[in-house]
Amino acid sequence: NAGVTQTPKFQVLKTGQSMTLQCAQDMNHNSMYWYRQDPGMGLRLIYYSASEGTTDKGEVPNGYNVSRLNKREFSLRLESAAPSQTSVYFCASSEYEVPPYNEQFFGPGTRLTVL
Amino acid sequence: AQSVSQHNHHVILSEAASLELGCNYSYGGTVNLFWYVQYPGQHLQLLLKYFSGDPLVKGIKGFEAEFIKSKFSFNLRKPSVQWSDTAEYFCAVGNNDMRFGAGTRLTVKP
Numbered sequence: 055n056a057g058v059t060q061t062p063k064f065q066v067l068k069t070g071q072s073m074t075l076q077c078a079q080d081m082n083h084n085s086m087y088w089y090r091q092d093p094g095m096g097l098r099l100i101y102y103s104a105s106e107g108t109t110d111k112g113e114v115p116n117g118y119n120v121s122r123l124n125k126r127e128f129s130l131r132l133e134s135a136a137p138s139q140t141s142v143y144f145c146a147s148s149e150y151e152v153p154p155y156n157e158q159f160f161g162p163g164t165r166l167t168v169l
Numbered sequence: 170a171q172s173v174s175q176h177n178h179h180v181i182l183s184e185a186a187s188l189e190l191g192c193n194y195s196y197g198g199t200v201n202l203f204w205y206v207q208y209p210g211q212h213l214q215l216l217l218k219y220f221s222g223d224p225l226v227k228g229i230k231g232f233e234a235e236f237i238k239s240k241f242s243f244n245l246r247k248p249s250v251q252w253s254d255t256a257e258y259f260c261a262v263g264n265n266d267m268r269f270g271a272g273t274r275l276t277v278k279p
Contacts, residue, residue, distance in 0.1 A: 058212075085265065094178075096259055096269040097213075104265055112266065144212070151265045153201045153220040158267065160205075160213040 056080055058161035060145050066167045067135045075130040075164050077145030085148045086128035087112075087158060088120060090141040097144065103128055104151040135168045142166070171196040173260050175270035182250050183278050190245040190273050192234075192260035202243040203261040204234055205269075213259065219243065230254070252279045 061076045079086065084105045089097040089112075099112030101120040109120050117139060119131045128147075132139060143164045149155040174193045182188060194202070204216040217228025224236040234245045243260060255277045260270040 087265075087267070089269075094271055096173075096175075096271040097261075098269070099267060102265050110265070113268070146213075153199075153264065154218075156201065156264055157203070157215050157218060159215075162212045 058145055058147055058159055060143075060161040060164050062164060063162070064165050066169065067132075068169050069136060071135050071168075072131065072133050073135065073166075074132075075143055075145075075166075076127070077129065077161060078127045079145075079147040079159070080126065081147060081149075081159065082125070083147035083149050083159070084125070085151045085156070086122065087146040087148075088118070088128070088130045089144045089146065090114065090139075091144060091163070092141050100130065100143075135166075137168045140166060140168045171263065171266070171268050173262050173268050173270040175258075175260055175273050177273045178271070179274045179276070181276045181278065184252055185249050186277075188245070188247040188250045188254070188275070190258055190260075190275070192243045192245065192270060193241050194243065194260070194262045194268075195241065196262050196268070198264070200236075200238075200262060201264060202234075202236060203267075204228065204232070204243075204245050205259045205261060206256045207259065207272075208256045216245070216258070250275070250277050252277045 087102040088100040103122040145161040146158040202219040
């Protein structure tokens with residue numbers, strides 16, 4: 055049982071390049087999330103998917119798109135990377151979106167640098 | 170707008186000292202509160218959570234937190250810290266629209 059996995063672990067992009075961050079969970083969870091973590095700012099929600107087939111914007115969605123490919127997988131795409139998107143990206147999942155089942159389980163993170 | 174404030178950015182303690190990390194929130198819906206911990210090089214994991222009932226909740230590794238509705242606070246406590254508690258601690262509030270605080274880095278000196 056791997057929990058939440060993310061690929062890649064590290065990535066360096068040039069401004070304007072695109073890339074997709076992959077996330078998968080094997081806990082049969084319904085809800086999945088993408089966060090970014092920046093020094094002194096904690097984690098900020100980019101997008102979430104409450105259930106398969108739905109996605110919603112979080113606190114900082116600009117510059118990102120997401121796809122809930124199936125129940126297991128939730129990808130985050132940067133269409134045209136900018137230096138402001140340099141960050142550590144975390145994927146998370148939870149059984150349901152409502153308590154008491156909404157404890158979130160986090161992946162190991164992807165460290166992205168945009169030059 | 171919902172928000173979470175953690176006023177202590179970096180706390181340095183000696184082993185066996187007591188710990189209290191502050192968390193205040195502003196949230197319009199039903200309050201669901203969490204503390205997460207991120208040990209060096211590891212991903213976030215849940216310490217404890219509060220949904221309803223007894224406002225004093227106990228979590229893993231001897232941590233506890235008290236929900237004080239009148240103060241909009243959910244402070245984290247531990248009576249005696251260990252070197253292994255060195256980590257970053259995040260308070261969070263919400264459901265799908267989870268809001269995290271900026272985090273408090275705890276350094277425990279042996």
